[in-house]
Amino acid sequence: MAENEKELLDDLGGQEYKYGFTTQIETETIRKGLDEQIVRLISAKKGEPEWMTERRVKAYRHWLTLTPPTWAHLAIPEIDFQEIIYYAAPKQQRRLDSMDEVDPELKRTFDRLGIPLEEQMALAGVAVDAVMDSVSVKTTFRETLAEKGIVFCSISEALRDYPELVKKYLGSVVPYTDNFYAALNAAVFSDGSFCYIPKGVRCPMELSTYFRINAAGTGQFERTLIVADEGAYVSYLEGCTAPRRDENQLHAAVVEIVVERDAEVKYSTVQNWYPGDREGRGGIYNFVTKRGLCRENARLSWTQVETGSAITWKYPSCVLAGDNAVGEFYSVAMTNHFQQADTGTKMIHIGRNTRSRIVSKGISAGRSENSYRGLVRVGKGAANARNYSQCDSLLIGDRCGAHTFPVADVRNASAVVEHEATTSKISDDQLFYCRQRGLSTEDAVGLIVNGYAREVLAKLPMEFAVEAQKLLALSLEGSVG
Amino acid sequence: MLSVKNLHATVDGKEILRGIDLEVKPGEVHAIMGPNGSGKSTLASVLAGNEKFTVTDGSVEFLGRDLLSLSIEERARLGLFLGFQYPVEIPGVTMANFMKQAVNEQRLFRGEEPLTAAEFLRMMRERSAVVELDPKLTARAVNEGFSGGEKKKNEIFQMAMLAPRLAILDETDSGLDIDALRIVATGVTKLHTAENATVVITHYQRLLDYIVPDVVHVLYKGRIIHTGDKTLALKLEKEGYDWLINDCRE
Incomplete structure (x- = not known):
């Protein structure tokens, strides 16, 4: 190893996680552990x-009949599901009518996270649903959206106010x-965001959810459901942080997206859960199931920047059910220290002339x-399906690992599936x-x-792209004097 | 400005520089010539601080500072510029972004405020004209897909942006056609002032038609074996190095 690369590795060590604070808010939690009674209690x-x-x-x-998946290239310590608290909520007496009523400490938390919940939001044109621990704290801009018939609220509220939509989707x-984790989530999910864009409506602003795990010993199991009805359009952003803790915390979310005929959904994630310290202690286990269903002429685009979490297990996927549907997956996954990530996508081509593009x-x-x-599956009926995959790996130092597991399962002879992969290092010549x-x-x-990572970052909405660039640099930052 | 004394350097245990002495004063242009493998590029790399090489003996003073004790970036910020013989590509990073960071890093070092985007763009437009660099290239990734000529122009463009005190140009003329050579060389001359100095490493006299040197050195087997004025370059062009090398063997 070249001298400056050794130095570089030392430099990388000093990374500080700036979201690692805890908020002193009274939290209501239930007893730890999981049984049918707990499930009923959450409900x-x-x-x-x-x-x-x-x-x-x-x-x-x-x-109860399932066991945790073991096929990923991950060393996951055994998780004791009876040691987790499945419900924690910032204590609140009643529903809030204005920002002034939100707990100032909670507001400060979101300010520190850089989420402008108030008037700035109008300028930024972002509507935010912030989920702290298990409960959705405040959804901004609901009224503006309501004028267009757009529903954007917590999933609990959706269950109360739009039960038929929730039941259907x-x-x-x-x-x-x-x-395994999708089943767990379905049993204990505590909150999350719900979004419905009616037929032919183009959502005028970026919708955004910010997740934060605050309480100790809790798991977060949020559930996101997005429905873009025929011809609708929405761009949706998701961000995540958590305090630094020595223990590992489980985050097992499910995101479901329904993209009806001629509709389009862009889903962007900047995942920055606490990654653990430089010795690999603590950090979030991020075991997430994300999938979208695309009907005829529908388009779904996943963009993710994954820098956090001790372990990431996540494959945002597209089921291209309708003819001419398009699925896209753009991903930057960065791991440092003892982090592990096994992430990618599945593109399931069912309709004719379906197209997908993967850039990892x-x-x-x-x-x-x-x-x-990654899995690219082309079904028997998916005539003229097209897939292009590009998987690049960049190695920094010689003690890390990069692996690629692409699978193509093609059952229609008219399909064209392309895969390109590269592995590179930051060269001494570039650094010099x-x-x-x-x-x-x-x-x-x-x-x-x-x-x-530029090609992927360019897919993010502007404000998010800037944030993501800083995050990438920050995650590599060290203590060079 | 630059004072090199008895400089020895090795790579993988092999000695490449074997006692270099070199004095460069403000306002001077030096040319370093010599046959292949004589250590010209190594000298440039060692002065810039490339960690591939190990300095085993000697000292270098630059603007009153002990150059060898400084990191690569400190040398650069102090005003030492290396025009690369083989500029590297940095995919996805635009020239504009790259230069903005470099220029602001240097300003920070001097205690100056960073340039605003508008000031920076104006500066880039002015300086790219010095080497007739197509301004569109500044929106492209650093050296990626640049032709040989564009890469060399791009080096001199960066020199124009950073306005170094000492520029060491390592075979900036190699791979250039006649027109590109003229443009690049004229660019270097335009940037020359009484306060800064240029060290040109070259194989050919033709570059020195444009960049007229005050002093010409011949490097051979890691030592400067001969120093003269600009007529030396002409003589070398005509007669080659043999007469010097034979001389040296005696």
Whole structure:
């Protein structure tokens, strides 16, 4: 290993997680552990209709028959599901009518996270639903959206105010039988966001959900459901942070997206859960199921920037059911220290002339393990299906791992499936060149990494792209003097 | 400005520089010539601080500072510029972004405010004209897909942006056609002032038609074996290095 690369590795060590604070808010939690009673209790806490309670119980019973998946390239310590608290909510007496009524400490938390919940939002044109621990705290801009018939609220509110919509779509893309963590989520999900864009409506602003785990010993199991009705359009953003803790916390979310005929959904995530410290202690286990269903001429685009979490297990997927549907997946996954990520996508081509595009950029540093796992399936009826996949890996240092597990399962002879993959390192020559122009090693690495990820970052909405660039540089930042 | 004394350097245990002495004063242009493998590029790399090489003996003073004790970026910020023989590509990073960071890094070092986007763009437009660099190239990724000529122009463009005290140009003329050579060389001359100095490493006299050197050195086997004025370059062009090398063997 070249001298400056050794130095570089040392430099990378000093990364500080700036969202690692805890907010002193009174939290209401229930006893830890999981049984049918807990499942019913969560449902009761949320004042859910009977059918919802029964769905949860059904999911719980199914979950009992399952075991955690082991096929990923991840070393996951055994999780004791009885040691987790499945419901924690900032204590609030009643529903709030204006921002002034929100707990000032809570407001401060969101300010520190850089989420402008108030008037700035109008300028930014972003409507935010902030989920702290398990409960949705405040949804901004609901009235503006309501004029267009757009529903954007917490999933608990949706269950109360739009039960028919929820009943119709919840679990329709990711059924509780899908996998171990999806079943768990279906049983104990506490809150999340719901979004419905009516026929032919173009959502005039970016919709955004910010998730934060605050309380100790809790898991977060949010559920997001987005429905874009025929010809509708929405761009949706999701951000996540958590305090630094020595323990591992479980985050098992489910995101379901229904993209009806001629509709389009863009879903962007900047995932920055606490990654653990440099020795690999603590950090979030991010085990997430995300999937969208595309009808005729529909388009779904996933963009993710994954820098956080101790372990990431996540494959945002597209089921291209209708003819001419288009699925896209743009991903930057960065791991450092002892982080592990096994992430990628599934593109399931069912309709004719369906197209998909996958661009995955992995960045591994420290002793981390970073895997891309992808499945492109072309069904018998998917005539003229097209897929293009590009999977690049960038290695920093020689103690990390980058792996690619692409699978193509093509059952229609008229399909064209292309796959390209590259693995590269930041070269000493590149670093020397940048430093000769006056950049520090750290800035040079940040610049090169951002350049490498540019194609994906360019897919993010503007404000998010800037945030993501900083985040990438920050995650590699060290203590160079 | 630059004072190199008895400089020795190795790469992978092999000694490449074997006692270099070189004095460069403000306002001067030096040319370093010599056969392939004589250590010209190594000298440039070592002065810039490339960690591939190990300095085993000697000292270098630059603007009153002990150059060898400084990091690569400190040398750069102090005003030492290396025009690369083989400029590297940095995919996805635009020239504009790259230069903005470099220029602001240097300003920070001097205690100056960073340039605003508008000021920076104006500066880029002015300086790219020095080497007739197509301004569109500044929106492209650093050196990516640049032709050989564009890469070399781009080096001199960066020199124009950073306005160094000492520029070391490592075979900036290699791979250039006649027109590009004239443009690049004229650019270097335009940037020359009484306060800064240029060290040109080259194989060919033709570059020195444009960049007229005050001093010409011949490097051979890691040592400067001969120093003269600009007529030396002409003589070398005509007669080659043999007469010097034979001289040296005696």
